[in-house]
Amino acid sequence: MTWTVTMYLLYLAISTALTVWVGRTLYHNGSVFLVEVFAQEGLAKTVNHLLVVGFYLVNFGFVSLFLRVSDGVGNAQQAIEALSLKVGVVLLVLGGMHFMNMFVLNRFRRRGIASRHSTPPVAPDAWTPQRGPLPGNQAPPFVPPYAPPGPGRVQA
């Protein structure tokens, strides 16, 4: 087995292990966010699963494309240097993906929290007396879309 092949095998093993570790971390810790946002465990689980599948696809795709060493590797020192460079780049990409995932999850979470706010963000300019709609002209009961139930939110 040449140094190049040894390096490739080590690179694949380390990158795969790192990707699976980060993916599992995202899966386990992301579920807390998503359950809060969707308020339905089934839906949260599905979204979480889909996010992690996307994460694996992008990472394994990158690891696979980044495998080749164009100049070849002649000795142990070159093999370690090449391996270190490859693993370093994979780690940075994983880090970037991880923060992107966090950003997406946090956006979901903030949106979920905001949908439960019951006080308008701006104070009214004035108050005016009002009369209700004419009899027979009442609007049908209002059911808000996908907003999760929670404190501060009145159910229609």
Next chain:
Amino acid sequence: MRSATVLYDADCALCRRAKAWLEAQPQLLRLEFVPAASDEARRRYPALDHAATLRDLTVIGEKGEVWRAERAWVMCLWALAEHRLKAEHLSSPGMRPLARIAISTISANRRWLSSLDG
């Protein structure tokens, strides 16, 4: 708060477009649209300055709260499931002056903007 009434200028094409867009969005508060200064608006809000509602978009809450101009726009966005975060961002002290300038410029030129639309 579960619903709000929006008094919009029914004679302005841009305002009608904005109303159609608002109506099509998923809402967290029910938005009800009543043409500004119409008989229905006068019947519902007898004490309101209806000439002012033709100048600026007006939103009226369930308890008779009145929001005008850029505050009314913030309230419309706040009613929408997809845009509530934007509304809360726009109402922060740093963004309020910008929102005020943008809305008053569009509002003052809305007839002209509508004519561009054809």
